[in-house]
Amino acid sequence: KQEVTQIPAALSVPEGENLVLNCSFTDSAIYNLQWFRQDPGKGLTSLLLIQSSQREQTSGRLNASLDKSSGRSTLYIAASQPGDSATYLCAVQGYNNAGNMLTFGGGTRLMVKP
Amino acid sequence: EAQVTQNPRYLITVTGKKLTVTCSQNMNHEYMSWYRQDPGLGLRQIYYSMNVEVTDKGDVPEGYKVSRKEKRNFPLILESPSPNQTSLYFCASSLYGGSWETQYFGPGTRLLVL
Numbered sequence: 001k002q003e004v005t006q007i008p009a010a011l012s013v014p015e016g017e018n019l020v021l022n023c024s025f026t027d028s029a030i031y032n033l034q035w036f037r038q039d040p041g042k043g044l045t046s047l048l049l050i051q052s053s054q055r056e057q058t059s060g061r062l063n064a065s066l067d068k069s070s071g072r073s074t075l076y077i078a079a080s081q082p083g084d085s086a087t088y089l090c091a092v093q094g095y096n097n098a099g100n101m102l103t104f105g106g107g108t109r110l111m112v113k114p
Numbered sequence: 115e116a117q118v119t120q121n122p123r124y125l126i127t128v129t130g131k132k133l134t135v136t137c138s139q140n141m142n143h144e145y146m147s148w149y150r151q152d153p154g155l156g157l158r159q160i161y162y163s164m165n166v167e168v169t170d171k172g173d174v175p176e177g178y179k180v181s182r183k184e185k186r187n188f189p190l191i192l193e194s195p196s197p198n199q200t201s202l203y204f205c206a207s208s209l210y211g212g213s214w215e216t217q218y219f220g221p222g223t224r225l226l227v228l
Contacts, residue, residue, distance in 0.1 A: 004156070031213030032214070033218075034216070035218075041221060041222070042221055043118075043204060043219045043220050043221040043222050044204065044219035045219070046207075046216040046217065046218070046219075049216055051213070051214060067148070090139075091157075092211055098216050100145065100162070100208075100211040100212070100213070101147070101162065101172055102149075102157070102217065104157040104158075105156060106154065106156050107156070
């Protein structure tokens, strides 16, 4: 059964710092990997979706990489801002998942201090 | 504005009292699903629907029912809620549920069962 792990569980950084969030998964038979942002009371917002055939995706200050063979993904946030404070979730959609189900990691809670 | 809406956003109820959480999307999406989020367990899929009148179980369907009579609506029904169903619930949708598609999440419904 697919398991997704995110490290660290929490991270606090000063504003302006570049940072990396890590995600690992146990079954490399995936269609895609997605990174979401979760804000209290606002649900989940999709940040980046990487297809299994891709190595990375970029959106603004965000860059996500995928190494399917090693079961790892990283989310790089450049020049962090207080508005980036949120919980970041990674999720994989696997061949063995019925109903296009996403398997989520436990999340990394990020705090960016002014 | 394209969105997934859920009602109610917060609900306190007692064991055994039937309740329904509504989910509606205005994007003409065929695929909809329900997740629950619990500390230490992440998000887990409860039920999903590929289209009108087509529903199927996800990872944790016990104690829940769903219906899909219209494309835009996908209510989650708890016929006899129990305290272990206290959780944060999210509805999600995407156009066809394809692996290339971003999934859109609602704002969440926080349920407390006493």
